[in-house]
Amino acid sequence: MNKPKFVYVTYINTTPEKLWNALTDGEMTKQYWWRHRNASDWKPGSTWRHEDYDDSKAVDIVGKVVESQPPQRLVVTWALPADAQNEAKHSRVTFEIEPYMEAVRLTVTHDELEPDSAMLHSITEGWPKVLSSLKSILETGKPLAMSTGRRSRTAA
């Protein structure tokens, strides 16, 4: 097993099913993830895209679904569209959803990142914001203001 590069954990007052839905349904992701849609059928081997909700040709991240066990575990590869065919440049994101007391623990692990890459810098800024906003929308019905608009270049 490779050493993970980043591990993010958040506890959310919700159910595993709702959290899975929030990660995989474009109507949900657009509300808290820079107005982007995560698009896929989420079957192992399928592709997935992280694209502008209003302009699906504007794709920021592409990858493959490696593992998919709703509502517990989702593993995807993660790359810029320019690197779609170059698997050496794909990093890997694992979402683990576990019941925790009355809530749910979400662990996001992002590894196989290239050291000092633009992607690495972008995701370290992006994940904490996206995950805070995800928690907010599931617990209060409202995302955090910073995550609702589009940003020109996005990774996480």
Next chain:
Amino acid sequence: MAAEVDKVFKALADASRRKLLDMLHTTNGQTLGQLAERLDMTRQAVTKHLAVLEEANLVATVWRGREKLHYLNPVPINEIYERWIGKFERQRLRALHDLKKALEGNEDE
């Protein structure tokens, strides 16, 4: 929710624990041994501090074989940041932070 925030502030109200977070910020995914050897503290003290940080969800741990690796988890800090800093203040704060850094000539502050 209030209890979670209390834990974060209590965990941060200690110079040794902030030092541990700084070390993980520089090099993420370290073992207890790696952290302890660079600190002027007993392993037991480091273990206790890490437990407080983990309890506050500022540190996430992953097992790799028999090694327990510690990762900086900035999500709770981001929640505190978002709570008091509005969307439109960010630009000005960034400018002030850059000015302070430039004047003080200190990259880390």
